[in-house]
Amino acid sequence: MKMKRLKAVKSALWLLVGAAFAIAVFRFWRGLGPTTALTDLTPWGFWIGFDVMGGVALAAGGFCIAATVYVFHLERYRPILRPAVLTAFLGYAAVVVGLMFDLGLPWSIWHMVVFWNPRSPLFEVGWCVMLYLSVLLMEFLPVVLEMSKHPILSRIYELLHKFTVPLVILGIMLSTLHQSSLGSLFLIMPHRLDPLWYTPILPILFFISAVALGLMMVTTESLFSSWLYEEEYELDLLQGLGKVAAGVLWFYLAVRLSDLAYRGNLAHALDGGFGPTLFIFEILVSVIVPATLLTIPATRKKMTTLATAAGFTVFGFVFHRINVGGLAMIETTGTRYSPSWTELTVSFGIVALAALVFFWVAERFHLMHGGPMMKGRENLPDIATFRPRLIRGAVMFVTGAAVATALLPASALDGWAVVPQHVHRPGYGDIMILDGNRNDKGVKFDHKMHIDVAEGNDKCAFCHHMVKPGARATGCSECHKDEHLATSIFDHRLHQELLAQGTGCLTCHADTTKPKDLEHSRPCLDCHESMIPAGAAFKPRESPNIGLAPGYMDAMHGLCERCHREQDGGSSTDAPTLARCSTCHSGVVKPFNPLHPDQRLPQPANAEDKAE
Amino acid sequence: MKAILTDVTKCIGCERCVQSCRIANDLGTVLPFRWLLDDGLSAVRWCSVLRKDGKFVRKQCMHCVQPACVGICPVGALQKTAEGPVIYDSGKCLGCRYCMMSCPFGIPRYDWESAVPFVRKCQMCYQGRVSKGVQPGCTAGCPVQATIFGERDLLLAEAKKRIADNPDRYLPTVFGESEVGGTCVLYLAPMQLDILTLGNKLDERPMPSRTATAMSAVPPVFVGMGAVMTGIYWIIERRMRLERDKAAANGTPPKAGHAPSGHGHNSSDGKEG
Incomplete structure (x- = not known):
């Protein structure tokens, strides 16, 4: 059956679009935190690195081919002009959609039009995207309008056609700025970016690589659509582009390496380690392999090797954009960010949607290969042929959405909802059983004692605050987290108040020329010698400054237990209750179950047991 | 231009500045979210006390003289005031987080858990205090005057005087005098303060000048x-x-x-x- 490839590819694309759509709903509902892997240290992730940086780079084919055909008058490239312009338009549209996901306040994007900061590279990038997207729309609109017989649409078509050349030149001007400005964005990040990528000429490198990438993207697209629609490969045309791309690639390599050499960073590339490895891989994939294949005429004119070269260049330079946009910052910032599957799915979903639009246009309009790819579809859709396609697409979309929703983490589905803390009052005193850490382990909790110990006006809020998503109160471990650590028991404020009269500070900080820290202060034992009773089992180290007490765990697993045993003459059977491990670690006391709090205590043997 | 001088050798690590900041700016309390850094700063904690070599180093926005964030914010939501503080206008922000990427000290933080998120950072209590001639919460709250507020020139002179008086006690440089072209938060310390910066080592070149060349082209x-x-x-x-x-x-x-x-x-x- 014909078009089997097309059906399979389209189904996969609809699946991705559906999944991305489901994630999008939760992204806007629950915010960026629960649905992405972004952090304060890595506020830009895959959506910037791939969608924005990669999308713009992939769209470079549009201005390259438009310049070739209209400015340089190389008419034989006209057959690939329209797909190149459409790809550019869709690429930029994908950038805008991707940006909508990434921006914290996407509904405020119009602020860029009203509030100006012309010093900002991002301001320029934003304006270029807006303007170039409009220019691309006007460049491409004739393809759609030429099919129409409506007089007004025909008039618009003629008008746009008249201004083709000025529009194309404006498009080239905007692209030049925009492609390079994406590099300028990162000039403000010398602290983040690895020196193998950071250079003041980053914008120039971005522009040169965009030309090579644009040519190779057009090549990839032409080869792929020929494969998909089972048409002849346009090898003769494409090898001409390859020849130019080879030159651009070698030029790019020369500029990049000489810049590194000039700044004395070339040796760093051979250091090994993460950054240099990334660099060598990037250079191999983006330049050396494809440029070699494109330079040799035999491999340039063969479909498989040309496709390899094109694929390598496209992948290599998108990889370069991702490196600049984040990967080359991993080592310098020590971030642990890696894109979550939700981010990846949204990104690929946007690309999938762009591809579906591309196919839709290719099948209905005079885009490439001399006409609509689906004969008869330029008319209004016939419901009989339309329905099965619609159903297939819809089924894949819904499946994708359902799978994505099922896989989403709980935080993304529910947001950081307030989870009540389980408290049970055993019925005596001010003691309650409280599962403070929400790990199903209840402990006895003396509420009154905690009120007495806590200080300040907001002391209730210290535990009972409501600002933390996912929690109604501070977990016990928030305060008691250092119980396995030796604890500083020195209370400066107490000493300050007790010694406040006269030259109080000088009591400890005797030497005023020295810093007022532990090291340079009077040893604690000078005053507190009497605090250590004669014959104490635990003897503080012979350090002049005692600031540390054994942590809770040390106390329980060594020091205190030993003392209790000693008191009892070494017999563990007769040891006081506290010294028996089984008092706590018996297994009799069950884990706390908030639904049945009473079950935590040992249950009296019930009737059935007795009967047996 | 107003500034803050923090003397690391005087700090006792009581975190009263953190508490004062929380009260002055009406901030909440923080849970250990996945997206927070170890330095303790977050959307609801604009000042924190780091520990290094047994010393305490207070971290907050450096209020650079020529701030990277102000230079690159596409809508001018971040502004350097004449008094010195770098302030943020949430009404202009569109959430691109370029400021977070550009800050060489990694100061701006984000409301990641919110569906309507904003950038958050220390604004030197500009709105409620400094613009009215009152010193910021943190310096007001410090019990040992380890962190003090005043005119930048005077504080720089004071810092240099302290170095001259006690050359053994401090490194001979004031951190913030010339870093990234100077900052309005200055430090006196006995050790290098690399813990305050993010990533590669900085030089004295103001951050905005790095993009200015490209933008002028x-x-x-x-x-x-x-x-x-x-x-x-x-x-x-x-x-x-x-x-x-x-x-x-x-x-x-x-x-x-x-x-x-x-x-x-x-x-x-x-x-x-």
């Missing part, structure tokens, strides 16, 4: 590219027209491979396809 590149492209188009178009005219005069058809005009609708578009 924008208008000439734009116009130049347009001129070059129009020129090339015009020259080739003219040459082809002359060739065509010559061919028409000689009565021979034009050279193959050259289309009649870039203006006209070309038949190879396949309109009849």
Whole structure:
């Protein structure tokens, strides 16, 4: 059956679009935190690195081919002009959609039009995207309008056609700025970016690589659509582009390496380690392999090797954009960010949607290969042929959405909802059983004692605050987290108040020329010698400054237990209750179950047991 | 220009500044979210006390003299005030987080858990206090005057005096005097304060100057590219027209491979396809 490839590819694309759509709903509902892997240290992730940086780079084919055909008058490239312009338009549209996901306040994007900061590279990038997207729309609109017989649409078509050349030149001007400005964005990040990528000429490198990438993207697209629609490969045309791309690639390599050499960073590339490895891989994939294949005429004119070269260049330079946009910052910032599957799915979903639009246009309009790819579809859709396609697409979309929703983490589905803390009052005193850490382990909790110990006006809020998503109160471990650590028991404020009269500070900080820290202060034992009773089992180290007490765990697993045993003459059977491990670690006391709090205590043997 | 001077050797690590900041700015309390850093700063904690070599180093926005964030914010949501503080206007922000990427000290934080998130950072209590001539919460709250508020020039002089009086106690430089072109938060310390910066080592060049060169090239590149492209188009178009005219005069058809005009609708578009 014909078009089997097309059906399979389209189904996969609809699946991705559906999944991305489901994630999008939760992204806007629950915010960026629960649905992405972004952090304060890595506020830009895959959506910037791939969608924005990669999308713009992939769209470079549009201005390259438009310049070739209209400015340089190389008419034989006209057959690939329209797909190149459409790809550019869709690429930029994908950038805008991707940006909508990434921006914290996407509904405020119009602020860029009203509030100006012309010093900002991002301001320029934003304006270029807006303007170039409009220019691309006007460049491409004739393809759609030429099919129409409506007089007004025909008039618009003629008008746009008249201004083709000025529009194309404006498009080239905007692209030049925009492609390079994406590099300028990162000039403000010398602290983040690895020196193998950071250079003041980053914008120039971005522009040169965009030309090579644009040519190779057009090549990839032409080869792929020929494969998909089972048409002849346009090898003769494409090898001409390859020849130019080879030159651009070698030029790019020369500029990049000489810049590194000039700044004395070339040796760093051979250091090994993460950054240099990334660099060598990037250079191999983006330049050396494809440029070699494109330079040799035999491999340039063969479909498989040309496709390899094109694929390598496209992948290599998108990889370069991702490196600049984040990967080359991993080592310098020590971030642990890696894109979550939700981010990846949204990104690929946007690309999938762009591809579906591309196919839709290719099948209905005079885009490439001399006409609509689906004969008869330029008319209004016939419901009989339309329905099965619609159903297939819809089924894949819904499946994708359902799978994505099922896989989403709980935080993304529910947001950081307030989870009540389980408290049970055993019925005596001010003691309650409280599962403070929400790990199903209840402990006895003396509420009154905690009120007495806590200080300040907001002391209730210290535990009972409501600002933390996912929690109604501070977990016990928030305060008691250092119980396995030796604890500083020195209370400066107490000493300050007790010694406040006269030259109080000088009591400890005797030497005023020295810093007022532990090291340079009077040893604690000078005053507190009497605090250590004669014959104490635990003897503080012979350090002049005692600031540390054994942590809770040390106390329980060594020091205190030993003392209790000693008191009892070494017999563990007769040891006081506290010294028996089984008092706590018996297994009799069950884990706390908030639904049945009473079950935590040992249950009296019930009737059935007795009967047996 | 107002500034804050923090003397690391005087700090006792009581975190009263953190508490005062929380009260002065009406901030909440923080849970250990996945997206927070170890330095303790967050959308609801704009000041924290780091520990290094047994010393306490207070971290907050450095209020650079020429701030990276102010230079690159596409909508100017971040502004450097005449008094010194770098302030944020949430009404302009569109959430691009470029400021977070650009800050060499990694100061701005984000409301990640919110569906309507904003950038959050220390604003030196500009709105409620400094603009009214009152010192910020943190310096007011410090029980040992380890962190003090005043005119930047005077604080710099004071810092240099302390170094001169106690050369053994401090490194001979004031951190913030010239880092990234100078900051309005200054430090006196006995050790290097690398823990305050993010990533690669900084030099004294103000951050905005790094993008300024590229941005100043924008208008000439734009116009130049347009001129070059129009020129090339015009020259080739003219040459082809002359060739065509010559061919028409000689009565021979034009050279193959050259289309009649870039203006006209070309038949190879396949309109009849």
